[in-house]
Amino acid sequence: MTNFFCSKDCPDLCGVRVESAGGRHSFHGLPEKWSDPGFVCAKFRIFAEREINNGLKSWQLVDGAKRPLLSDAEAIEALAAFLAPFRDKKILYLRGSGSLAYNMACWDLLFAGFNNCWGVSGGPCDDTGCDADGADFGALINPEITNLEQADTIILYGKNARSTSQHLYAYLKTLKKQGKKIIYLDPVKTKTAGLADRYIMINPACDGLLACALLTGLGHENGHDIGPLLARAGVSQDDFEYLLACLQNGRTAHIKGVSIQRHGNGMNAYRWINRLAVKTGSMDLLYFGHPSKRRWEKPDAVFAGRIAVERLAEALAKGEFDLYVNVAANPAMTYPDSNRWQEGLSRTPTLVIDTNHCRTAEQADFFLKVGGMFAQSDFMGSYFFSHEYARDSLTSELSDVAAARMLADRLGLDLRLKEQARVGRIADVPQREYRTGALPLVMPETSDRFQLLTASHHGYINSQILAGMEQGLQVIHVNTVDAARLGISTGDDVRVSGPAGAFIAAALVTDGIAPNTVMCWKNIPMKEGVSNCAIPAQVTDSGSGLAYYTVFVDLHKV
Numbered sequence: 014m015t016n017f018f019c020s021k022d023c024p025d026l027c028g029v030r031v032e033s034a035g036g037r038h039s040f041h042g043l044p045e046k047w048s049d050p051g052f053v054c055a056k057f058r059i060f061a062e063r064e065i066n067n068g069l070k071s072w073q074l075v076d077g078a079k080r081p082l083l084s085d086a087e088a089i090e091a092l093a094a095f096l097a098p099f100r101d102k103k104i105l106y107l108r109g110s111g112s113l114a115y116n117m118a119c120w121d122l123l124f125a126g127f128n129n130c131w132g133v134s135g136g137p138c139d140d141t142g143c144d145a146d147g148a149d150f151g152a153l154i155n156p157e158i159t160n161l162e163q164a165d166t167i168i169l170y171g172k173n174a175r176s177t178s179q180h181l182y183a184y185l186k187t188l189k190k191q192g193k194k195i196i197y198l199d200p201v202k203t204k205t206a207g208l209a210d211r212y213i214m215i216n217p218a219c220d221g222l223l224a225c226a227l228l229t230g231l232g233h234e235n236g237h238d239i240g241p242l243l244a245r246a247g248v249s250q251d252d253f254e255y256l257l258a259c260l261q262n263g264r265t266a267h268i269k270g271v272s273i274q275r276h277g278n279g280m281n282a283y284r285w286i287n288r289l290a291v292k293t294g295s296m297d298l299l300y301f302g303h304p305s306k307r308r309w310e311k312p313d314a315v316f317a318g319r320i321a322v323e324r325l326a327e328a329l330a331k332g333e334f335d336l337y338v339n340v341a342a343n344p345a346m347t348y349p350d351s352n353r354w355q356e357g358l359s360r361t362p363t364l365v366i367d368t369n370h371c372r373t374a375e376q377a378d379f380f381l382k383v384g385g386m387f388a389q390s391d392f393m394g395s396y397f398f399s400h401e402y403a404r405d406s407l408t409s410e411l412s413d414v415a416a417a418r419m420l421a422d423r424l425g426l427d428l429r430l431k432e433q434a435r436v437g438r439i440a441d442v443p444q445r446e447y448r449t450g451a452l453p454l455v456m457p458e459t460s461d462r463f464q465l466l467t468a469s470h471h472g473y474i475n476s477q478i479l480a481g482m483e484q485g486l487q488v489i490h491v492n493t494v495d496a497a498r499l500g501i502s503t504g505d506d507v508r509v510s511g512p513a514g515a516f517i518a519a520a521l522v523t524d525g526i527a528p529n530t531v532m533c534w535k536n537i538p539m540k541e542g543v544s545n546c547a548i549p550a551q552v553t554d555s556g557s558g559l560a561y562y563t564v565f566v567d568l569h570k571v
């Protein structure tokens with residue numbers, strides 16, 4: 014029996030008990046205070062299938078053909094020779110969220126040891142929201158999740174827990190049975206709406222407007238006109254009064270989804286929700302996604318410089334770097350402006366270090382296959398809950414850390430990755446202290462085209478799917494009234510054109526999406542292209558996070 018944990022980009026951070034017999038493993042989730050009995054989600058089986066002895070080998074492109082590298086020693090030897098000429102060259106280094114555990118920093122430390130290696134500033138995930146909480150509270154921290162037991166009402170702002178945090182969802186179900194009211198705000202009527210006492214189909218990027226209207230209604234704010242704010246948000250007077258009554262007649266918890274900060278005004282929206290929680294005495298009932306390794310000292314990888322996240326594809330396409338190093342990331346699928354990424358990857362020599370042959374690897378010059386989380390002893394905390402776990406490796410495949418150490422040896426670099434026991438703990442994470450005076454309200458962009466949302470699907474995480482799983486998911490959700498106006502029916506192939514390019518998906522006509530809004534599942538191959546072909550690389554009002562959802566598209570039947 015081995016103790017393990019799942020280090021995928023998922024807030025739940027399941028602790029796992031593994032029983033192995035005859036080369037087969039069975040996985041059992043450990044219970045938590047808020048999730049007893051424990052369980053692992055159905056995706057875990059997919060991770061095991063993708064990553065344990067999946068038969069992939071490393072390879073190097075030689076004269077346009079892939080030369081397979083059959084053993085780990087051969088792969089490391091060839092990679093050391095591949096990297097040697099780049100010791101003083103300008104390198105761009107990107108690490109993604111394939112595994113979020115601490116020891117993945119081995120690669121940061123290795124490449125920061127090259128003389129002119131650049132890291133990235135900002136990111137695709139939670140940077141905007143973290144900047145918001147940093148500005149308002151001077152701290153990135155969540156209250157204990159069990160504080161929810163003190164609430165009478167729980168508001169979920171675009172937090173599709175049923176799909177993206179199944180342990181939170183299980184806890185919400187228990188809390189509902191105890192009599193808590195649940196309110197769910199989302200332009201899309203997702204599976205989480207089924208749990209809610211009230212589902213409100215808010216327009217995208219309008220959560221801050223609603224929070225401001227509520228603060229005005231409660232007398233905490235003036236200078237704003239409630240009527241136009243509600244009209245822009247698509248929130249009815251009845252829903253507004255229901256929310257007001259909840260806030261006035263009991264304690265209300267606020268759970269901010271990561272999604273709502275992926276808009277041009279995403280930081281502002283987060284800050285208005287923060288303000289609503291603070292002014293109604295609920296700072297201890299306010300939740301978001303915070304950094305998962307904040308309780309450990311950071312490994313000291315110092316890069317020669319940093320390039321802004323929205324410039325990555327452009328910089329590679331313009332030939333600003335001699336080498337691109339891509340670790341546990343799949344930007345050809347997951348980052349905006351996919352067509353530009355294709356250009357950049359074909360122009361710049363590229364090393365991909367991954368457990369799978371992802372879309373980005375298809376254009377690599379060197380592919381190093383590692384064993385993934387099952388081969389890696391590691392530790393981390395959750396980015397939402399308070400728990401943390403450590404694990405030993407489960408398989409003997411080449412781990413990221415073993416590969417980085419072997420390379421460091423071959424290249425004569427000092428890899429200063431500490432054992433877990435020697436990594437300093439940060440004992441006193443600062444507490445929240447609200448420090449914001451007046452807060453301007455940033456109105457969302459408007460357009461007569463359709464706002465494109467790209468949401469998580471319960472069956473896979475980010476771009477990590479099994480081949481073929483995208484069948485049946487290559488759809489674009491269109492509101493019934495919009496579809497009638499455009500003459501589009503369910504099953505029609507539709508070209509979705511945005512500022513950066515286009516993709517093709519099958520229409521799925523539904524009343525379960527706000528008018529003038531369309532939605533497809535994120536980060537999978539579409540019938541033609543991928544959703545990020547349509548999405549330009551642009552940042553939110555924090556300047557640090559990508560504004561994936563402030564994009565307006567045209568729909569044409571093909």
Ligand SMILES: Nc1nc2c(c(=O)[nH]1)N[C@H]1C(S)=C(S)[C@@H](COP(=O)(O)OP(=O)(O)OC[C@H]3O[C@@H](n4cnc5c(=O)[nH]c(N)nc54)[C@H](O)[C@@H]3O)O[C@H]1N2
Pocket residue numbers: 022023024110138170171172173174176177178198199200201203215216217218219220269270271272273276466467468469470471472473474475532562
């Ligand atoms: N199964 C699964 N789980 C995952 C992931 C996955 O890909 N699959 N990804 C993981 C990662 S990396 C992250 S960051 C988290 C993300 O998890 P969440 O924070 O739940 O974010 P999303 O799933 O992107 O979006 C959730 C919902 O927000 C809605 N939404 C979009 N814009 C707005 C808005 O302006 N206001 C409101 N109220 N709602 C809006 C979308 O329609 C969508 O239904 O999930 C993690 N968990």
Ligand SMILES: Nc1nc2c(c(=O)[nH]1)N[C@H]1C(S)=C(S)[C@@H](COP(=O)(O)OP(=O)(O)OC[C@H]3O[C@@H](n4cnc5c(=O)[nH]c(N)nc54)[C@H](O)[C@@H]3O)O[C@H]1N2
Pocket residue numbers: 022108109110111112137138139271275340341342343344347348349366367368369371383384385386389413467468469474475476477535536544545548561
């Ligand atoms: N349009 C649109 N795009 C989005 C989003 C959106 O909402 N809309 N969401 C964004 C968000 S929130 C995020 S977090 C990003 C995520 O984007 P990425 O960071 O690209 O995340 P993944 O798709 O999970 O890809 C990670 C890669 O890591 C590999 N991998 C897995 N485990 C390991 C390991 O242990 N070691 C190594 N070396 N590799 C491993 C996987 O095989 C996969 O190819 O996507 C963003 N992209």
Ligand code: SF4
Pocket residue numbers: 019020021023024025026027052053054055056057179180474
């Ligand atoms: S993806 Fe999330 S819910 Fe599923 S096993 Fe991993 S940590 Fe648990």
Ligand SMILES: [Mo]
Pocket residue numbers: 022137138139271
């Ligand atoms: Mo994310």
